[in-house]
Amino acid sequence: MAEWQTLLLWLVIGHVIADFYLQPMSWVHDRNNRHFKSTKVIWHSLIHGLLGFAALVAWQENYDFGISAAAFGYASFITITHYFIDIGKSYSSKGVVPFLLDQLAHLFVILLITVNLSGPQNLSEQLLSFFSTPDNLVIGLGYLLVLTPASVMIRMLLERWAYMGNEEESLPQAGNLIGQLERVLLLTCILIDSWAAVGFVLAAKSVFRFGDLTASKDRKLTEYVMLGTLVSILVTLSVAGLIKTVI
Structure with missing residues (x-):
């Protein structure tokens, strides 16, 4: 498995755990009702950032890159973007379309980090190879x-x-x-x-x-x-x- 695939999978696993296993429904209701005033969405975003940081550090250690300050920066990026994406979703109507758009936005952030760390040329070549087979x-x-x-x-x-x-x-x-x-x-x-x-x-x-x-x-x-x-x-x-x- 390529380096970028490992990083992408670890970040996605962290996202799924934080979004669907570590987020009580009471936090979701609080976010939808209070929007920017909700403190639960802040805690939820911090959990995402923490798991993202863990995935980044584990990835760096696994491939002997050494732990760098970049992991903290990318984890902060995950936290901030997740907060604003979720706040934006809190103003939308309920349904499968807002849910899918919300998840796609989060996955886009994860993909952006993966591309930036692993190199866009390496990722694009492998994706092109897969879809051209x-x-x-x-x-x-x-x-x-x-x-x-x-x-x-x-x-x-x-x-x-x-x-x-x-x-x-x-x-x-x-x-x-x-x-x-x-x-x-x-x-x-x-x-x-x-x-x-x-x-x-x-x-x-x-x-x-x-x-x-x-x-x-x-x-x-x-x-x-x-x-x-x-x-x-x-x-x-x-x-x-x-x-x-x-x-």
């Missing part, structure tokens, strides 16, 4: 195909048998999302040659669907669901077979 590109294309393109194709294939059920009883776009997640899981299991897991995914979906189909006593719904599931599986198997053939 034909096998990785083929696998990435496969995942892209089993998501939205597969959904569009399945919808077009089943259009002539479109089932007009009671949409008020289901979540909006839930069926489409379930199908995409199912295909991603199946493709992953096939690529790692875990056929037992493939059977588990299909069995789990069948068990959950069986109750709905039995309760509805609607033959058209049953046939429509079976068609959709079988086409979805066929598409995923086809994509997986092409990927394995190429790589």
Whole structure:
């Protein structure tokens, strides 16, 4: 493992521990309610800085760089940026989008420190090598195909048998999302040659669907669901077979 990968992983592990294991919900509520007046967000940011400092010192010692004052400076940078990012998030609405933006901002800071310490040329060369490898590109294309393109194709294939059920009883776009997640899981299991897991995914979906189909006593719904599931599986198997053939 390269030096920059070790540093990046240690910093990310420290972030996850501080953000999700060492931050009580009472601190989160205090930050969201009091914003700049919250003292809990200060303690939370200091914990991030402390774990970041520990990761930096451990990394320097592991590669015999010697402990330098730079570790304290970068740890202070983590503390300050985390404080202001979290304060900014406290003014946003609740939901998955603000949460993801908050986490991406923190990860960007970590990546910035990693690049600055390990050298941007070294990092960029390895990233370019990873994303330019034909096998990785083929696998990435496969995942892209089993998501939205597969959904569009399945919808077009089943259009002539479109089932007009009671949409008020289901979540909006839930069926489409379930199908995409199912295909991603199946493709992953096939690529790692875990056929037992493939059977588990299909069995789990069948068990959950069986109750709905039995309760509805609607033959058209049953046939429509079976068609959709079988086409979805066929598409995923086809994509997986092409990927394995190429790589």
